[in-house]
Amino acid sequence: MSSSSFPNPVRVLRRGERDEEIIKALKNEGFDINACMQCGTCTASCLSGRWTALTVRKVMRKAALGDSSVLESSDIWMCTTCYNCYDRCPRDLKVTDAIIVLRNLASARGFIHKNHRKVVQILAKTGHAVPINDKIQQVRKELGLPKIPPTLAKYPEERELLAKTLFQLAPEEGDEQ
Amino acid sequence: MTETQRYSFFLGCVMPNRFPNLEKSIRVVLPKLGIELEDLKGASCCPAPGVIRSFSEPTWLALASRNLALAEKAGLDIVTGCNGCYGTFKEALHVVHEHPQRLKEVQHILGDIGLNYEAKTDAKHIIEIIFEIGPEKIKELVVRPLTGLKIAVHYGCHLLKPSVLRPWKKTQRPTFLDELVEATGATSIRYKDKFLCCGAGGGVRGSNVPVSIDIAREKLDNAINAQADAILNVCSFCHLQYETAQVQINKEIGEMKYRLPVIYYTQLLGLALGLEPDELGLNKHLISVDSVLNKVLG
């Protein structure tokens, strides 16, 4: 019987198919991802996994094998970073931090949700992920607080300086997911 | 209070720009506990650990370090009322403490904008400094015991975890916030999945609103089933989640089914200390807290 009669033919990860960048990035952050014994404590502790397709255990397995599909899937973006998996991992792996590393790699390759990109753009412009608006200025006044809080909102020159220096680090535009 | 403590008050984004009523309650309640707050002028977003740290970790670290450097310049420890900001600062300090090379990189970047940074300042959560004062002391200060008020306590995730970078003895089933709630005379009720995340963090609220709201809804249901008078939090982002989620669900289902008051700890404490509801911004909630006020004030 030819393999084509199966809808999902067996796939063998070949040498060279391993995405060494994933493995390297995790290693640089100090994750010994091969220590994972796939016990499923992470998945079992994951609230997102109860609502979404996120299976943390699977993400860790793919990452350990250098399977780049882990970066392309939206699964890693379903993590609420509640750190339950990180805290409970019997092998003491920093699971949540590993997901953040994978997200950084995904971002660098252009796999970013448009809403996230928007947040980053707002941050670059205003210095805040959630900027002040007229309505809240009014509320602040009614509460007896200064209309503009003493944050970057009040210091436009500083804001511009930051936009010029710190945000040079932001990744370049890529294809939106 | 025997001695006054001073902190650099870090506002973040959600608190001053969406829920200034929480900011107000902190500003009026903390001095009553002998804690003085100095504004951290020119502070930016912490920045958000879910979105920004995921997007570009180096940017996240640089910006977080800038905020910490501002506090360091003021010679004070930083204090925040948002779990996310707290997480960012704790983690950002950890990164540079563990990796001297990262500290050097950050110092270089901050040097360009004229800031010195030694990573010597500490980051604290408002609830941490209140707990340092202790539930016993707070009990003594209470003039209006909130007897009979049933509170569903919500800790939030980044306040507690990762536990190795947090000061708490217990982080999976902690009790310190319950102790602080009970110090006001209110009852901290037991309810299912008390330690469930609010569902907003990690950028999920930004990218996948339905999932985020479903998670919040489950917890709200659990609190409502346990006959809570209010859900109490210590995080402006969790606060945003529980208030806006109720508004959104109500809109979706076309009826005002969800009306569980969402209260920030300093608001509850303020009431117990005898402050007026308006002083604590309790008149500026998206979900009315009148049911709570009626119970407390009669």
Next chain:
Amino acid sequence: MVPLTPKGQKVKSKKYGKIGIFLCRCGTNVADVIDIEALREKYENEGILLVEVDDHLCSEQGVYDFINKIKQSDVERVVIAGCSPLLHRELFTEAIREAGIDPGHLQMANIREQCSWVHYDDHENATRKAAAIIDTSIAKIRSSKPLLLYKTHITERALVIGGGVAGLTAALELADAGIETVIVEKEGFIGGHMAKWDKLFPTFDCSICILGPMMARASRHKNLRIMTLSKVKEVRGSVGQYKVHIVQKARYVDIETCTGCNRCIEICPVEVADEYNNGIGLRKAMVRPSGDTVPLAPYIDTENCIGCQSCAGVCEPKSLRFDEEDKSEILNVGAIIVATGFETFDASIVEELGYGENPNVLTSLELERLINPTGPTSGIVVKPSDGKPPKRVAFLLCVGSRSTRFNRPYCSRVCCTAAIKEAIQLKQHLPNVEIYIFYTDIRTFGKGQEELYIRAANDFKITFFRGAVGEVIHDPINDKTIIRAEDTLLRRMIELEVDLVVLMVGMDASPTNIELSRLLKTPLDENGFFLEQHPKLGPSSTHLKGIFLAGVVQGPKDIADTVAHAGLAASKVKTLFATGQIISEACAPSFDESVCIGCRLCEEACAPKAIKFINTVPTIDIAACRGCGACAAVCPSGALDLPCLTNEQLEQATQAAVRFNPLKPAIVGYLCRWCAYAAADKAGISRIKYPPNVITIQVPCTGRLNIDTILSAFSEGADGVAVMGCHVQDCHYRSGARQARDRVEKVREVLKAIGIDKRRLYFGSVSASEAELFAEQIENFVNIITELGPLGAEISKTSRAFHAQTTKRKVTKSG
């Protein structure tokens, strides 16, 4: 082939004496990393009389060839380059004796544990380092002295610490062989954990039915003495002649006359939580946890007794002894078996499982007590929250095992089968109960255990889920207990409502091991269990000849393995006692009265007080001397020397270790044989890498090192010197490591004074089990020296003065 730097000109064999070198490939263990042919060529070119290569020198054939080749040659001194002396020194000691050479002239160059297993990915440097190790061994052996042997008498009495199944097995074996044996048990009764269990896996035989007769036999055995409520307070002496100080708490009930009628227990008005049943149920202040106890007499728990003496009123044989006092006793024994067992993991640490908060979350031990007919519910299994029988039960494996998170990375080895056994028992009690076992890997490897696993699934319809449980949550509204897990095989989330959750808690090393380890001078492993002499060949032995291990004290085991292990421990004691005497290598100092200046520093340095001055001359008690060499190290005139490692040998080895170290920086490491050397070996066994720059020299104790030796390393050009021994308080000679530390501190000041950075001399402490710590210290030290640069980088003119001074010192001494 790895090019090896020749040692200047070709050395004539005469200069070396008649030396033979045996290079062992150790299969591929050495040969895969180290270029043995290059070594062979080097030593043949250097004119070594006999250079042989073998695949497995320790094999029957290897030893045979070894003996014959030596016999057929004129070789007088032998270096074996291969594994650690800690592994096979005894084997080759016998072999070389058979070949007609005194074992004093044997050196083992450790190129496996301290070279090929460490630098496994650096063939070139490993080979160069191996050459330096062998060169150092050659230097050390050049002036070796014959071994002195001496006999000591053995006290043919054994002490067994711990009266559980391990201790009982070992003690009965010994007693049956006619050896007087004493069991010291800290609890009021013997039997240990096993006495609490109902049925045992995989055969479902009743625990007390097999343990009971053992306990009864032990209590009646003429060669066996059982001391309950007792603790070891101090241990002195060495193999064959230990003096053990034991403190026994008063029982207040006379064991001889008590009939075990239990009336005193019935009348006792005090009720406290019963720790024997893990806090389920209550017990009295007059304690006797079951009707099967040995001894059958109860004891009074003085912490809780209110002193009402009601017990005395009902005691017919008048067995109460309120005036009894705690006793203290010194026992003379020849060997000690440690059988102190384990404690179970405290499940409340795993907060998210709700143990201690949710009454329906139990540990495996609590369930065991619930199933047991002698337990608090007389064998009826109920939900603690409402007393009703459970309908659905979940077992959670690996609670406190395989957990780096809780510093318990090891597998406890019994929980899988124990869970299956308890699950089957539950099914037998309550046929309709649904049972789910959540596992990561099922490890039913013992005899009959896999079959039990099959039966559990087939005959008892127990459901196995491959997935660890994330959390156990409790819904207070309807009092429901819910488990969250992932069926990892189906990639599906599980939310399961259950009535009872059973946590299969792992085995913790007993916290008392720490104190006991200190008393016995026997190291613990990284998990707090006692470290065996060899994981395969010496699992019941320790690094000390008279101390043996039985049961879980060495690491988690089931009962079958525990009994086998305890039997081995007993057998080892019997072998030790067989001849009634011990022939050991005496390393008592030699004494040259003509140069002694009578300063008495040696007397002060000798921890076992083997040196006593009579008039102006020291006398040495060979039986008391433990051969540490502290006396020789402090002797300012050279009157005292250690024949098994003379000052000359030390100095020559030091010179060689510096001169022939091909790497930069070149570092000499002096390792005490008990801890640091063993830790270095363990690093190799664990394949922990560290830089190859250190050539080590084994010393009996760091206290053996005199100031001259350390300084000679520097005058020879060493870039750094590391002195590493036991943790100071754990020194096997009590004060040696402390003396070494103080001496090193002094030399550091001297170095500073002459312009050498004092960081070049390092004093480090590790226990035998701390392989990672050893590697870490070596790496840090090498990094520091690398940063400092070669010796002399910091020296200006003062260096010349230093060299002149040290050279002069040598001249004066030899002159």
